[in-house]
Every structure is written in structure tokens, then in C-alpha cells.
Amino acid sequence: MTDSQDFSNLSNRRRMTALILLTLTVFAIGTAELLPMGLLLPIATETKVSISTTGMLVTGYALGVVIGGPVLSALAGRLPRKTVLSVFLLVFIIGSIVCTAAPSYGLLLAGRVISSLAHGTLFGMIVVTAKNLAQPGKEGKSIALVGSGLTVSVILGAPLGTLLGQHLGWRFPFLVISLLSAAALLGIMKQLPPLPRSKGGSLKGQLRIVSRPDFLLVLLITIFGTGGTFAGFTYITPILERITGFSSDSVTIILLVFGAGSLLGNIAGGSLADKRLVPTLFGGLILLAVSMAVFTWSSHSKAAAVISVFIWGVAAYSIIPALNMLxxxxxxxAQELASTLNISAFNLGNAIGAFIGGLVIDSTLGLAAVPWVASVVTLLGIVLAIWSVILEKNRKCDRLPEYPFENRTA
Structure with missing residues (x-):
């Protein structure tokens, strides 16, 4: 019996309540991850450290997600998923409380690391749970729904957190995140049905699955697909200000346009992935590569730049439900461990993309070349996706379909 069959008798109301609670959790975690980016100056001033040192609050968190998620997910073994969700959300809350009360930079960094260790496992568990809670044939929509919490954290949560931090002190947003997460925890403990872990897979067996070349290839698609987005998006503000000629106030509005596109792309990508998974992934990757390449030229025109940014947002987030389902x-x-590894791949892609974009800016190519280089990074993801499909077809021809795509995704 699969986990999804265990949930077949759930009422639509309880199913939706559970998904909303998971979405709220994703929103809180996503907002917390981004908070220091908008509060570097006040944090640096109060804790008496340099801005570059304060930036470790972001880098340290990302490393905690990449390294801690897979390790802790594996150590969690076959504990019921609801238990794992509750325990790790509690760990995340403890980390946020430490950040709120931290009297020094060292304790603030420690609080960030504590929260980051819970981040990867929580996201991985939430994605698998969203798939299991979905009605048959609507897994992509369910994953897209909880994924929308991350999108809203980018376009609303982080800016609002920055605003609160600037007016009420940088600790206040961390307190709000703690309270919001506590509310989500209480709701999960009460409303989520019992969630057994995947059956039949020992830790050794799971490690064998996630170390397979074809599985690692899918993780590379995630790394380069998201890496392309963040190679460009990390530096979109200086591009819009210095090349396009927008004011800083206008850039804020344009970022909301990107956010609106990403929300639409996430919803559309989830719906389309339920019907045709592989074509949805390829379509999104191709649109992403093209939109960033076009932005190299459209960034010289204000109207064209806004349109390109919107399409870029749609494409960037349309691939996320498809990548999760793949x-x-x-x-x-190895559902939970695999999902957690994919979250680590997302974060690694973000870090690599931002690093590549920085190298381009410091090179003779300069800021104007960042969009087309970002497009090239995504093209690598497309090549890897083609390779993955070829391997899958060869395996089917050899009659060795150990972990084939579902029929509807072919």
C-alpha cells in the first residue's frame, strides 16, 4: 500500500487544510532564509562586524541546508513523517528564537545554522507529503500549491520583513517568523493525518538509489536549471538601474512583476506537469533560456525589459513542480531522502549561479553580459535533461525500467 492510498479517504476540506498549513510553513521558512539580505546594514551596525562578515548569515545558512538536509533526513530513518515534520519545525523555531534574542553576532550565526539544518529536511518532507495528499492525477498542482509559499516569501515575505526590521529593529522579523512557525506547528500537529514513511527501503537501499548515475543526473538538471535563474536574477537590480535606467523605487515594482510571473508560472507548471511532465520541463527550461538571452537586449528598453522580466519569472518557476515530480x-x-537532496540541489544551484554571475561582472564581459551567460548555464540544464531522457528510453528498450517515469509523463 502506498502513502497516497492511505490518504484516499481524507475529506477535501481536511486535505486542503493540511496543504495550506504546509504552504504556511514553506512561506515562513522561505522568508527566514531571505531575511538577512535586506537587513545586513542594521545587523552589522548593532553587532559591530563588517558587512562581508554579516553576509555569512546568508552563506552559512545555505551551507547548512546543502549539507545538513540529506544527512539529517537519512538519520531520521523510518520515523513517521508527521513526527519528523513536527520535530524539525520545532528545531527551526528554536533557531529563530535564538536569532531573535541573540546578544552577539556569534549567537545570531548559531541560530541561523540551527534553523538551516531543519530547512532541507522540512522542505523535502513537505514536497513528498504534498504529493501524497493530492488526489490522483493532481500531484503537480498539490506540489505547486505548497511551492507557492516560497514564491510569496520572495515577493512579499522578505520585503515585508525588511520593512519591519528597518522600523522596529532587525530582531522583530525573526520574532514574527517564530510565532508564525509556531502557529503552523500547532496546526500540523492537529490537522495533519498520520503520515508513515515510505516502506520497504533500508537506508543502504535508499543510498543506492540516490547514488545511481541517472538519479544524480536529475539533480544536476536542478542545479543548472535553477543556477541559470540565479546567475541572472541575483544581479537584476544593478542591471535595471545601470543599464535600463530605472530608479531604485521602480526596480522594486519590477521585482513585483517578476514575482507575479513566478506565481503564475508555478501554478501553470504544476497543472501542466500532471498531464505531460517531460514536455513541461523542457518547455520551461527552453523558455527560461530564451527569456534571459533576450533580456540581454531588452534590458536597454524599459518597456521591453518589464515584459522580459515577467516572462522570465513565469519560466523560472514553471520548472520547479516538474523538477520535484521528476x-x-x-x-x-527513497522518496524523502531524494526530495531533501533535491532541495539541497536547488540551494547549490542558487549559490553556483550567483557565483558565476559575480565572475562575469568582474571579468572583461561586465554587467551587460550576465543575462546571456545565465542563459548558457540553463542550456547546460537542457542538455542534461536530453541526456536523461535518452538514458530512460534506452533502459526501457533494454527492459530494465527500475524507476521509470510514470506513463503519463512519457
Whole structure:
């Protein structure tokens, strides 16, 4: 019996309540991850450290997600998923409380690391749970719904947190995140049905699955797909100000346009992935590569730049539900560990993309070349996706479909 069958008798109301609670959790975690980016100056001033040192609050968090998520997910073993969700959300809350009360930079960084260790496992568990809670044939929509919490954290949560921090002190947003997460925890403990872990897979067996070349290839698609987005998006503000000629106030509005596009792309990508997974992934990756390449030229025109940014947002987030579903379809009995590894791949892609963009800016190519280089990074993701499909077809021809795509995704 699969986990999804265990949930077949759930009422639509309880199913939706559970998904909303998971979405709220994703929103809180996503907002917390981004908070220091808008509060570097006040944090640096109060804690008496340099801005570059304060930036470790972002870098340290990302490393905690990449390293801690897979390790802790594996150590959690076969504990019921509801238990794991509750425990790790509690750990995340403890980290946020430490950040709120931290009297020094060292304790603030420690609080960030504590929260980051829970981040990867929580996201991985939430994606798998969203898939299991979905009605048959609507897994992509369910994953897209909880994923929208991350999108809203980018376009609303982080800016609002920055605003609160600037007027009420940088600790106040961390307190709000703590309270919001506590509310989500209480709701999950009360409303989420019992969630057993995937059956039949020992830790050794799960490690065998996630170390397979074809599975690692899917993780590379995630790294380069998201890496392309963040190679460009990390530096979109200086591009819009210095090349396009927008004011800083106008850039804020344009970022909301990107956010609106990403929300639409996430919803559309989830719906389309339920019908045709592989074509949805390829379509999104191609649109992403093209939109960023076009932005190299459209960034010289204000109207064209706004249109390009919107399409860029749609494309960037349309691939996320498809990537999550692809990983789960390849994971067999390693659903939770595989999903957590994919979250680590997302974060690694973000870090690599931002690093590549920085190298381009410091090179003779300069700021104007960032969009087309970002497009090239995504093209690598497309090549890897083609390779993955070829390997899958060869495996089917050889009659060795150990972890094939579902029929509807072919």
C-alpha cells in the first residue's frame, strides 16, 4: 500500500487544510532564509562586524541546508513523517528564537545554522507529503500549491520583513517568523493525518538509489536549471538601474512583476506537469533560456525589459513542480531522502549561479553580459535533461525500467 492510498479517504476540506498549513510553513521558512539580505546594514551596525562578515548569515545558512538536509533526513530513518515534520519545525523555531534574542553576532550565526539544518529536511518532507495528499492525477498542482509559499516569501515575505526590521529593529522579523512557525506547528500537529514513511527501503537501499548515475543526473538538471535563474536574477537590480535606467523605487515594482510571473508560472507548471511532465520541463527550461538571452537586449528598453522580466519569472518557476515530480518519480523507496537532496540541489544551484554571475561582472564581459551567460548555464540544464531522457528510453528498450517515469509523463 502506498502513502497516497492511505490518504484516499481524507475529506477535501481536511486535505486542503493540511496543504495550506504546509504552504504556511514553506512561506515562513522561505522568508527566514531571505531575511538577512535586506537587513545586513542594521545587523552589522548593532553587532559591530563588517558587512562581508554579516553576509555569512546568508552563506552559512545555505551551507547548512546543502549539507545538513540529506544527512539529517537519512538519520531520521523510518520515523513517521508527521513526527519528523513536527520535530524539525520545532528545531527551526528554536533557531529563530535564538536569532531573535541573540546578544552577539556569534549567537545570531548559531541560530541561523540551527534553523538551516531543519530547512532541507522540512522542505523535502513537505514536497513528498504534498504529493501524497493530492488526489490522483493532481500531484503537480498539490506540489505547486505548497511551492507557492516560497514564491510569496520572495515577493512579499522578505520585503515585508525588511520593512519591519528597518522600523522596529532587525530582531522583530525573526520574532514574527517564530510565532508564525509556531502557529503552523500547532496546526500540523492537529490537522495533519498520520503520515508513515515510505516502506520497504533500508537506508543502504535508499543510498543506492540516490547514488545511481541517472538519479544524480536529475539533480544536476536542478542545479543548472535553477543556477541559470540565479546567475541572472541575483544581479537584476544593478542591471535595471545601470543599464535600463530605472530608479531604485521602480526596480522594486519590477521585482513585483517578476514575482507575479513566478506565481503564475508555478501554478501553470504544476497543472501542466500532471498531464505531460517531460514536455513541461523542457518547455520551461527552453523558455527560461530564451527569456534571459533576450533580456540581454531588452534590458536597454524599459518597456521591453518589464515584459522580459515577467516572462522570465513565469519560466523560472514553471520548472520547479516538474523538477520535484521528476525526482520523486525516480526515487523509488527513497522518496524523502531524494526530495531533501533535491532541495539541497536547488540551494547549490542558487549559490553556483550567483557565483558565476559575480565572475562575469568582474571579468572583461561586465554587467551587460550576465543575462546571456545565465542563459548558457540553463542550456547546460537542457542538455542534461536530453541526456536523461535518452538514458530512460534506452533502459526501457533494454527492459530494465527500475524507476521509470510514470506513463503519463512519457
Amino acid at each position: 525526482v520523486l518519480n525516480k526515487a523509488g523507496d
